[in-house]
Amino acid sequence: xxxxxxxxxxxxxxxxxxAGLLSEGGKRxxxxxxxxxxxxxxxxxxxxxxxxxxxxxxxNAGPDDLAGDPRVFENFRTGKAIPVLAHEGGYSHNAFIxxxxxxxxGAQAWRFHPLDFRMATTYGVPDGSSLADWPLxxxxxxxxxxxxxxxxxxxxxxxxxxxxPRYDSPYPMPPVTPDTIPGxxxxxxxxxxxxxxxxxxxxxxxxxxxxxxxxxxxxECVGFACxxxxxxxxxxxxIPRAKLTGYCTLVAGATVARLERDGSGRVTGVAYFDREGxxxxxxxxxxxxxxxxxxxxxxxxxxxxxxxxxxxxLQGHYYPCVYGxxxxxxxxxxxxxxxxxxxxxxxxxxxVIGGAMIANDFIVLPATFWKRNTPPGLPRWxxxxxxxxxxxxxxxxxxxxxxxEIPSPDSRVTLDPDVRDxxxxxxxxISGATHAETVRTAAFMxxxxxxxxxxxxxxxxWGTPPGQQSSGGQHxxxxxxxxxxxxxxxxxxxxxxxxxENLYIGDGSVHVTNGGFxxxxxxxxxxxxxxxxxxxxx
Amino acid sequence: xxxxxxxxxxxETRTLLALADCVxxxxxxxxxxxxxxxxxxxxxxxxxxxxxxxxxxxxLFLIRLNEAADGDFSALEPKEQxxxxxQFETHTETAALFRQIVExxxxxxxxxxxxxxxxxxxxxxxxxx
Numbered sequence: 001x002x003x004x005x006x007x008x009x010x011x012x013x014x015x016x017x018x019a020g021l022l023s024e025g026g027k028r029x030x031x032x033x034x035x036x037x038x039x040x041x042x043x044x045x046x047x048x049x050x051x052x053x054x055x056x057x058x059x060n061a062g063p064d065d066l067a068g069d070p071r072v073f074e075n076f077r078t079g080k081a082i083p084v085l086a087h088e089g090g091y092s093h094n095a096f097i098x099x100x101x102x103x104x105x106g107a108q109a110w111r112f113h114p115l116d117f118r119m120a121t122t123y124g125v126p127d128g129s130s131l132a133d134w135p136l137x138x139x140x141x142x143x144x145x146x147x148x149x150x151x152x153x154x155x156x157x158x159x160x161x162x163x164x165p166r167y168d169s170p171y172p173m174p175p176v177t178p179d180t181i182p183g184x185x186x187x188x189x190x191x192x193x194x195x196x197x198x199x200x201x202x203x204x205x206x207x208x209x210x211x212x213x214x215x216x217x218x219x220e221c222v223g224f225a226c227x228x229x230x231x232x233x234x235x236x237x238x239i240p241r242a243k244l245t246g247y248c249t250l251v252a253g254a255t256v257a258r259l260e261r262d263g264s265g266r267v268t269g270v271a272y273f274d275r276e277g278x279x280x281x282x283x284x285x286x287x288x289x290x291x292x293x294x295x296x297x298x299x300x301x302x303x304x305x306x307x308x309x310x311x312x313x314l315q316g317h318y319y320p321c322v323y324g325x326x327x328x329x330x331x332x333x334x335x336x337x338x339x340x341x342x343x344x345x346x347x348x349x350x351x352v353i354g355g356a357m358i359a360n361d362f363i364v365l366p367a368t369f370w371k372r373n374t375p376p377g378l379p380r381w382x383x384x385x386x387x388x389x390x391x392x393x394x395x396x397x398x399x400x401x402x403x404x405e406i407p408s409p410d411s412r413v414t415l416d417p418d419v420r421d422x423x424x425x426x427x428x429x430i431s432g433a434t435h436a437e438t439v440r441t442a443a444f445m446x447x448x449x450x451x452x453x454x455x456x457x458x459x460x461x462w463g464t465p466p467g468q469q470s471s472g473g474q475h476x477x478x479x480x481x482x483x484x485x486x487x488x489x490x491x492x493x494x495x496x497x498x499x500x501e502n503l504y505i506g507d508g509s510v511h512v513t514n515g516g517f518x519x520x521x522x523x524x525x526x527x528x529x530x531x532x533x534x535x536x537x538x
Numbered sequence: 539x540x541x542x543x544x545x546x547x548x549x550e551t552r553t554l555l556a557l558a559d560c561v562x563x564x565x566x567x568x569x570x571x572x573x574x575x576x577x578x579x580x581x582x583x584x585x586x587x588x589x590x591x592x593x594x595x596x597x598l599f600l601i602r603l604n605e606a607a608d609g610d611f612s613a614l615e616p617k618e619q620x621x622x623x624x625q626f627e628t629h630t631e632t633a634a635l636f637r638q639i640v641e642x643x644x645x646x647x648x649x650x651x652x653x654x655x656x657x658x659x660x661x662x663x664x665x666x667x
Contacts, residue, residue, distance in 0.1 A: 048649035057588030218662045227662050333660055366648040366659050381561040381640045393657035
């Protein structure tokens with residue numbers, strides 16, 4: 001029989017973490033993922049037009065059958081809804097592959113700021129927003145952050161995390177790129193402005209760690225698999241640990257159609273299609289859904305589980321970017337890229353709510369640079385366009401940052417009444433937009449980014465602050481938010497779905513707000529805490 | 539380098555390569571679009587490629603280009619070719635398709651070794667890839 005102690009739907013950051021910990025805790029785990037298992041470097045595509053950063057012609061980390069996994073995007077201004085595929089705008093894609101987004105991410109391993117957990121108390125709730133506090137605080141999560149940093153492998157400098165309470169112990173590895181030309185240049189600019197800086201913590205080996213080698217500083221990091229396996233995701237850390245126990249069954253290519261339950265609200269198992277499209281079922285004492293904020297909400301909605309908040313409060317991050325041109329070659333090609341950040345503007349900014357960590361970005365591939373980073377007015381063809389690229393590809397630096405979103409209940413995932421996936425399952429429909437306050441905060445951060453580049457010597461800057469729009473994407477969150485009150489949340493403080501004693505959420509869906517930082521470390525820390533809870537309670 | 543592909547006739551292929559070299563002109567700093575971008579584009583136009591549904595759009599554009607050139611766009615002088623393309627770029631009926639084809643060629647160029655070498659991008663050791 002297909003009977004397990006725990007079924008986990010989704011083998012990404014949270015699901016992979018929980019699979020490892022629960023298997024080691026003696027649970028027999030079934031780990032299902034819609035994507036393929038792609039453990040080798042060569043298993044993940046390297047096309048500069050088909051990756052997580054630029055999916056012009058397709059994706060490299062699933063879905064493998066683009067047409068088989070459509071969604072519907074509803075433009076919040078016009079109300080017009082169109083079917084979209086994973087490489088197209090509006091899909092809010094992350095990745096469908098074992099390891100999830102962590103298979104190809106940039107691995108910025110930030111803890112959230114203490115005030116990120118108390119946004120409503122700190123700022124009040126703007127009209128039309130669903131801004132709320134988390135049911136837990138930084139101190140409660142800090143021990144789990146530390147464990148993830150150690151077990152996954154994070155490189156950073158704890159002494160320079162001046163925006164956070166003091167760490168109990170240092171990072172297990174020193175920073176990946178302590179000295180680069182962009183880092184030195186931006187450091188001088190920050191000094192002139194009186195801003196403190198720090199090396200972004202990365203889940204990338206700066207020295208050999210956990211039996212795998214150190215980063216070779218290649219320029220094709222974010223959006224791709226690591227050529228030497230120095231980038232730490234769930235697929236090369238916690239999922240192998242799960243397999244090692246002999247208690248974990250990983251089934252790749254499995255699309256879960258619904259959660260099964262009995263009359264009492266207890267979830268009894270899942271119905272899914274295997275890689276060949278054959279219907280299968282499995283039962284378990286506990287079920288964890290960790291498919292990312294879009295797919296997790298979709299699965300709960302398909303199963304008729306959860307309250308009206310399921311699918312609402314969808315958020316990701318606004319990413320204002322400023323491009324600065326220097327009169328020397330600032331792009332030294334030393335990867336992965338982010339070598340200097342500032343957290344001076346995560347909170348306490350006059351007249352706006354929240355803020356963002358800002359940093360120099362990953363090395364930008366030439367094709368991505370051509371599509372996104374060129375200044376307005378540049379000819380798009382001919383000798384002048386080529387000459388500009390030849391000289392300036394190495395002279396332009398971009399500073400970006402994940403602006404904490406102010407959530408709206410109308411930014412949401414629902415089931416589309418018409419469009420279905422390859423198995424006939426209703427597709428997710430994404431509608432609404434972030435709250436207008438997010439746009440104001442993004443504009444504030446855009447100005448800080450420009451200020452930093454100018455103070456660092458940029459001779460010309462450009463860019464456009466983002467307007468109001470739907471958000472989700474790779475940092476998708478919020479659609480099953482946690483809280484103490486079932487009237488305003490989907491799960492309790494232990495990520496257990498209200499009204500269902502054995503159903504848990506293991507991904508960013510539970511984030512009440514998404515911090516002014518890349519969210520995966522928080523997803524993993526919460527997953528660690530939830531796994532602990534399951535081992536104690538079930 | 540003539541891509542070994544039969545989606546287009548030799549005449550159409552010659553027109554496309556001439557177009558690609560206008561979009562990204564070869565010069566003393568390296569090859570042009572015919573070497574990087576066009577080959578990339580032709581791969582995407584193949585059945586199974588991302589642009590396989592766009593073959594007719596491109597073919598129609600090449601026909602219009604040759605009509606405007608009174609026969610053979612590739613036989614024109616570079617200055618004449620550029621002048622003709624500027625007309626296509628500014629003419630409302632052809633502007634959108636022109637911009638689209640230009641982007642296909644250019645993004646292909648910068649996604650291939652010809653473009654990488656030109657801007658000084660050094661990818662992961664190609665032996666490892």
